[in-house]
Each structure stands twice: as C-alpha cells, then as structure tokens.
Amino acid sequence: MEPIRTHRGRAAVLNRINVDTDQIIPKQFLKRIERTGFGEFLFYDWRYRSDGSLNPDFELNKPEAEGASVLLADHNFGCGSSREHAPWALLDYGFQVIIAPSFADIFYNNCVKNGILPIRLPEIQVYALMEQVMAGHTEVEADLAAQTVGLVGGERFSFAMDAHWRNMLLNGWDEIALTMQLEEQIAAYERRQVIG
C-alpha cells in the first residue's frame, strides 16, 4: 500500500445521502477476480444512460468534476454490502480522499486498508465545503500528519482518526505482516483455549 501523508487535489461533490455500495459498484461488476480495473464501472447506473452513453446530469460527469481526487459526500456514505470492490473502484477512478459527515463502518475500514483517506467532519463543515466547491473553489488539501483538511487558501478543519489506522496510512504498512509478528501471542491464546 502507498503511504499517504498529504494530498492536494480537485474536489467533486456527491450531494446524496445514504449512498450504498450497490450504487458505488453494481453487482454485475463483482464477478472479476482481480483488485484492479473497477474504476470504469464506478457509479455505473448513475454515470451511464441505458444506451451506454455518459449521463451528463450526473455530478461526476460535469466538466468541473473532471480529474477530481477528493470526494465530498453526505451521511452514511458506503452503507450496505461489505464489498471492497467499492473502494477499489473509487481508487481506480482516482479518488484518494473522501470527506463525509458519517461513513458506514465496514466501508470506512475498507478505505483505510486500501490507502484511501476517509475523513469525518461535522455536517456543517462538510456542507460549507460543498457550497464552496460548487461555487468554483475546488482545490482541497488534506494533511494526515496534522489531521487537518480544507480548501487551499481557506479555513482548515481538524479531523479525528484512530492512531492505529493513521499510522497504517502514513507508513503504508502491510497490516498482515505486522500481525504475524504477534504469532507468539496468537499461539498462546490458542493454547489457553484448548486447556481452558
């Protein structure tokens, strides 16, 4: 996993509540056995019309959203199915930071494991950012080391993140390798169960 310390990029707004992972990546694209190549299917049913052409009304198809790497979303983003294909698709499309007032639990974890930075901010701050981005101030900067995020040249907001996950992201660590170093403790736990 690539370490992520700071990120600067253009933000796009997805102003919908309860966006579920069935929307982020519909089931017909879950049959692949690779981790890559999901970006072209991101938000498929919203992004494309039934004849396969781009839907010009969809937020991410607007010219101002082109090349966006920061997604501003609403409450309960990523709810529903546990499919990790959702963060794979977001990452493959180019999103590295997602900012929302709340995330579904499994989705949040799945982001962290794939090097996407999920940022929880109070609703009022997210909506303020959305307004500014829609008004044309689209450059957002996130600093994971300092745990702040905001528009370039604008106010910075602090965000909270579990220290463990933050370290993982900052260092791009392989979590499995780290856990395997605790083999002795895992084996000791197993011995206690057998005896107990």
Add this chain to the structure above:
Amino acid sequence: MRDKPRTIIEKIWDAHTIAVEEGKPDLLYIDLHMVHEVTSPQAFEGLRGAGRTVRRPELTFATMDHNVPTVERTHIRDPISRLQVDTLTRNCQEFGIELADLNSPDNGIVHIIGPELGLTQPGKTIVCGDSHTSTHGAFGALAFGIGTSEVEHVLATQALWQAKPKTLQVKVSGELGPGITAKDVILGIIATYGVNFGAGHIIEFTGEAIRGMTMEERMTICNMSIEAGAKAGLISPDETTFAYLEGRPRVPKGAAFAEAVESWRQLATDEGAAFDRTVELDAAVLQPRVTWGTNPSQGIGIHETIPDPTQAQTPADKKSIEQALAYMGLPAGGKLTDVKVDHVFIGSCTNARISDLRAAAAVVKGRRVAAGVRALVVPGSQRVKAQAEAEKLDEIFEAAGFEWRESGCSMCLSMNPDFVPAGERCASTSNRNFEGRQGKGARTHLVSPAMAAAAAIAGTFVDVREFLAKEAN
C-alpha cells in the same frame, strides 16, 4: 466481590481479545471464518503473492451461493461467474479449506448453512466477507461482515484488529399480533430509528417479543442489523437456541453437548448490565409492513399511506422522499393496496428457511398466482429445499403457478441469471431495496414471506390477515 455485570457483547469480546494495547484497536481471535466466491478471490491471490498460508484452515468453511443459477445449478453459462466459482474451488483445494460446492447437499447461502450445520454456535466470533454475517448473531455469537483485505488478514492470522464498538440494546416488548412476523418487527425497528442508528454499535435484541421467537425468526431479525448500520446484532442464547442446535452435524454430542450448553448459559447478558444506549419498540402495534422507497427504513404498515414529500420535516427528507418515489414510480399519498406487482421473490438469507417457505405455502395453498405475475421460490439451501420437498411444499407452490427453484442468493442481488427488468415491481422477502439491487431500474418492495405470497395471489399488495379472513368466508 462479584464481577461487574456484563452484556453478552462484552463477554464474547473479552474472551477473544488476544492483545490489548493502549491507543490501538484490540486484536480479536476469530473462531469461524465463512468464505464465499465473490469476496474471497483477491484475498487468496494476496496470500499467494506474499507466499503466505491459511493459518487455521479447519476454522474456515467455504460455500458458493451468489453466482449460482437456480435452474441447472451446476451449469453456469456466464464465463465470468463460472471463473469466480472455479477460482473458489481451486483456492479451497490449494489452501486445504472445506468447501460445500454445488454438488454438496450442504451447499446453500452462507448465512443459512452455517446455522443449519451447527457451525454457528453461541459465544463464537464469526466473520465472513459479507455484510449479512450479522445473521449468525441469533445464536449469541459475535458475527460481523468484513472486507476482502480483512478476509485475507483472517486467513493469514486467524485474528482481526477491531476497535471495540459501543453497545446498543433494542428492546422489543409486547406480543406479535396474528400474522405479524419477525420481518415486520425488524422493518418496523429500522423505519422508526433509521438506517444509520446502529453505526458504531453492536446491537443486542432483547424483550419478550424476541424471547418468544423461534431461531429462524431470530435469524431474520439479526440478519437485518446491518440495515440499521450496526456492526453486528445478537441475541442472548436460551433454551430455544440449545434445542435448535442439539443434533446438528457440527455440534458436540452427548456429554460434550451438555457441557457446551452449560458454558453457553453463562453468556447471556447479566442482570443489571449497562448498555451505552437503549431503544424500544412495542411489537403489539405493528401492522404487516411494506417498504415504498429505496432504503429499508422507507417503509410503512400496509394500511398507512405512501409519504408525501410536501409534508416532510426537513429539506433533506423531502429530497430523499422525492428521489425514492420517482425511482419507485409511486404516487405521493397513495395506497399500497392499489400498487400492482409484476414479480414475487421468496428467497434470500433473510427469509428462505423452512419456516418461511411453510408460511408462504400456507397462504398459497389451493390458490393461483394472479395473471401477469411471475413468482419464484428460491430455498436458502439445498437442505431447506430437500425438507420442503419432503413436506410437498414444492407441489403447493407449483400448483399455484410459482416457479420452484434450486437454492442460492438469486434475485436478492441478481448476480446469477435471475433479475427484475427495469421499471418492473417486485415484492421481495430479501433485505435490500436499494436502487438497481434486483436489476437496473428494478423496483423492490421488502415484505415478509406471507405478505409476498399474498401479493402474488392478489396481484397487488394486500394485508395478508384480511386476505386470509376474506378468502375463508
């Protein structure tokens, strides 16, 4: 001094903590890891790439369910689906994992077969790369869905880093009226408190209505905990739990069973244990429920009217009602009993166990599916199917004009060939009415098996209680 009273959630959590370090999530030991074909291939590939093995293959159990055709189940025509299923077979062989493949009598939907085989037991930590893993919580297990990276982590280490969630008690008081089912209860809870109210929490369902439920009903309740945003949902085990488990293939026998029951009894939440939060629902006031929108909280009792966005409390509510009604093609302020259905799907890990099929068959018996309605029954597992056939339920369904299929996830998410065409409407016993879930543009209404069966016969949504009373006269 007596220990501080604890909830079942804390008891299981504490008993599975391998390492606790300040400022870190806990490292939890995992007792049972269920695997299916959709969320596992990249995890096995990751192991292979890093030269790692599966640490405890005997604590891992695999099935194939999502891609399975319900007609000629071993004949998967879609090459990408077939590759995914074949990949699981190959991975299970290579890593030494037991697999209930398409020819196995144990095959079925992952959350149906775990309990059926007795793999699911009280006090266990259970994970699966599938959000409805919460189903197993009905047995007093701590069961939750994980992503594919976590699947790989559990395969390699049999453990998982987890921040301890808060505890949430959902107390369901009162007695269920006749014709009111567990599905109506859980849909009622989610409609009352919203799709996000469980976020960051593990739910314990308590109260007399829950105590009075069978194991199959409790599974329906816990199954949909994730639709409330909860990490997991569980129910303290009791005599009902033990009676269900006794004699199941993977459950200890004889003296070992008695011993297991003794330790399972200790798991129940202690008198006086504190929860971080408690919410309540009076089951006695529930009507049979139907969802009208595009998330599971957007539902009403069959006699209530479809919401009108102009009456919404907030602009956000107004917008979400408008969006949902537009997608669903429903009139604001209309009645569900005027809404015609095109498809009926009785299936999924929420409602495709034997008691669900019996409940639906009781409504269908001696009647005919309405003209223009396509109705499917997809049992949750091959065992459920065999049991239903032994009881001749298949004959009742087929005589009424239902299609009787092989088991699998089927039209719950339509990764296999079964789907609802765009703009058509389906009364479904599954758990998600998300846009496009049953097919692009498909309109899904979540209901109980009895309500789905009644809709198939009537051709519109009806109150199954009135429907049966009227037909009896």
